[in-house]
Amino acid sequence: MEVTIRKTKVSIIQADITKQATEAIVNAANPSLMGGGGVDGAIHRAGGPAILQECKRIVARQGKLPTGKAVVTTGGNLKARYVIHTVGPIWHGGGGNEGELLRSAYYECLKLASVNKLASISFPSISTGAYGYPVGEAAEIAVSTAVSFLKEQATSLREVVFVVFDSRTYQSYCSALQVYLDGSKA
Numbered sequence: 001m002e003v004t005i006r007k008t009k010v011s012i013i014q015a016d017i018t019k020q021a022t023e024a025i026v027n028a029a030n031p032s033l034m035g036g037g038g039v040d041g042a043i044h045r046a047g048g049p050a051i052l053q054e055c056k057r058i059v060a061r062q063g064k065l066p067t068g069k070a071v072v073t074t075g076g077n078l079k080a081r082y083v084i085h086t087v088g089p090i091w092h093g094g095g096g097n098e099g100e101l102l103r104s105a106y107y108e109c110l111k112l113a114s115v116n117k118l119a120s121i122s123f124p125s126i127s128t129g130a131y132g133y134p135v136g137e138a139a140e141i142a143v144s145t146a147v148s149f150l151k152e153q154a155t156s157l158r159e160v161v162f163v164v165f166d167s168r169t170y171q172s173y174c175s176a177l178q179v180y181l182d183g184s185k186a
């Protein structure tokens with residue numbers, strides 16, 4: 001599924017994010033930036049040791065990465081030139097500001113990509129794996145954050161891709177984007 005918002009194409013695809021050729025891919029990291037399971041492990045495996053080396057330097061300089069923030073490293077051996085690492089919230093039932101933190105994670109990545117004048121970025125479904133965030137709600141936040149960013153901010157981005165792994169997540173993201181389309185027609 002695909003829409004255009006101002007000058008930026010927004011699409012949702014079911015694929016492996018480590019194979020994406022956008023200028024940056026986003027990693028759903030944890031605060032240590034030392035790698036882990038899920039998409040984080042897959043990105044480090046595919047990108048090679050240069051990514052971890054840079055992550056270690058970042059942590060030595062500024063400490064652990066707080067939830068909702070983002071940093072950029074090389075993409076190492078990936079097709080993507082850069083990896084933008086962000087930390088989504090762990091789902092604790094919704095009362096712990098999870099929504100705002102997830103919104104912030106997407107927003108900080110879009111901002112960092114724009115500051116670095118990047119043309120394209122791919123996102124995984126942040127927080128909906130090991131971190132347990134309900135997929136329907138997370139999809140709504142992911143899509144609405146990107147749509148409002150693209151409507152409101154001047155950006156170099158011409159392409160934003162949500163790269164999801166399974167069909168249930170794919171359906172949730174498409175429904176969220178459809179809500180935006182229906183809303184913009186009204």
Ligand code: ADP
Pocket residue numbers: 015016017018028029037038039040042088124125126127128129130131132133163164165166169
């Ligand atoms: P978190 O800890 O933020 O929940 P996970 O990596 O556990 O992150 O899961 C986030 C999402 O990424 C899940 O939907 C998972 O299925 C998906 N995922 C795992 N590996 C990949 C991959 N190679 N490409 C795209 N998505 C992936």
